[in-house]
Amino acid sequence: MEEAVRYRRERIDRGIKARSDTIYTLASSRDMLYLLFPRVLPIVALFCLPLLMGGSYWGKVIFYSCIFALLALSWDFMASVGLVSLGQALFFGAGSYVAGGFNHYLKWPMLLTIPAATLGGALICTILLVPVVRLRGVYFSMVTLILPLLFAHLIETLEILGGTHGLLSLTPFPNHWLAVYIAVIAVVIVLFGFRRLINEDFGLVLRGIKDDDRVVMAGGINIYWYKAQAIFISAAVGSFAGALMTHYYQFVGRSAFALDYTILPLAGAVVGGPGSFAGATLGSFILVPLSEALRALGGLRMALYGIILIAALAVLPEGIFHYIERKYHQFERVVKI
């Protein structure tokens, strides 16, 4: 009887020897290119996309994608300390209303409202969340979910900050290009900034808190202080996104606290692959245009959107980015057993 020849696929790491994340042994310019390509590609893509789309409807979609990417990045940063947020809308809404409020009541120009909203919004959110930072897992998530809904409700019933009508005719961006490129640059800075920060010693401490907070405490580190710092950084990014959107719309209303600003960034981060920041960005740039493209379908839109989301998670549970990353760093060959 002839013996059956069996084959097996073997995965091999592409050979750049790395002792740690920071020490590379670069052998050739090919290795350089191998490392540079994945870093340069997203930057080039981000800068070219708005040019290709111009000021059309799809140009606006690029802007929205950036806004949601910022929110997804902000979600991913909190998740990397082990804080699972269901309230990116809180950050977004806080930034939106701080920017809108200063612009509407005090007539501050955009150059002041956006930084004020970034810092002010972050401060407000941090003060609100610090008391519950000791809550574990789902209890913390519940609080983040409820707070934005509470704010929307307060604004409506107390008729503060414009009540149900919102604050109208705020200062617009001089043109679409300025808005979209501020958003693009922000995404690039936050994406690469977070990727770098999380690998520095400060980031190691944050990741340690997620993995095992008892070991971190035994190492003499006040985990609540570091969680508060992570919330502040994360909220600053979310609030900045809110402030941009406020001036882009020239309007801020209760909808700034809407569940959309929680769900879509969360979906983007999860589909793209959490824990890498690149995944959150990629996911947002897939899901936001997709949800716009499905708009034509009317009522079926949400159903189809849901199906696509579930399918994406079923096929690539690790997230799109982690899949691409793995494929890039490994090659497969078929070997005889």
Add this chain to the structure above:
Amino acid sequence: MSDEIILKIENLTKRFGGVTAVDQISFDLRQGEFLGLIGPNGSGKTTLINLITGFVKPTAGKITYRDQEITGKAPYTIACLGISRSFQMVRTFHKLPAFKNLIVPLYSPRVKKFGGGKYGERDDIAIDLLDDLGFERDSFVPYKVAGSLPHGYLKRLDLARCIALRPDLLILDELFSGMAMSEVAATLPMIEKFNREGLTIIMAEHRLKELFRVASRVIVLNFGQKIADGPPKEAMGKEEVQKAYLGTEVEG
């Protein structure tokens, strides 16, 4: 050993529901002392360590560290005062390279106070420390992902993590459990050396033979109570201790 009392425990009690895990325990520990903490499984050793290090809040009693009451203080506050502890169950950051596991204590306010260095410098300090504890610098071991290391290395990594905090009081919870004989033999002299250099040590241990080679004093716990306190020979000779260990294996 000096006469200065570094740790004073007074009537310390911890109840979990109906179980009294630590029952009215009192003792003094002097600077530079090497104390063995022994007792059958479930006798309250880990709970006593958790109480001292703030991971568990006492039901009653008082803990004083160098004239400062630390009862009920947060674990990180206590750690920063110089009390460092290991965990009975290995707890390491499995996804990080071994030496990066030491960044957390090196980043603490306590080490920063000593001038703990900047980014990159901390890596060097971590590798130096691991080298001292038998992770040869020139092998790939310190750079390997912690999760891929054998159990014995993880235990020593935990010890390195404790030492990185530059403690004045080191508390080890069954460091030797699961270690091979050769690893125990290699680690014991290191711990002895730390003690000789002035570090006060409390060591909860089941491997009595090894423990008695280094500890000058043992406290024996049984059902949360202190049943003996003194030099190993004397403590083990007590009838109550013999009874507590009856049916369980007594080494040495």
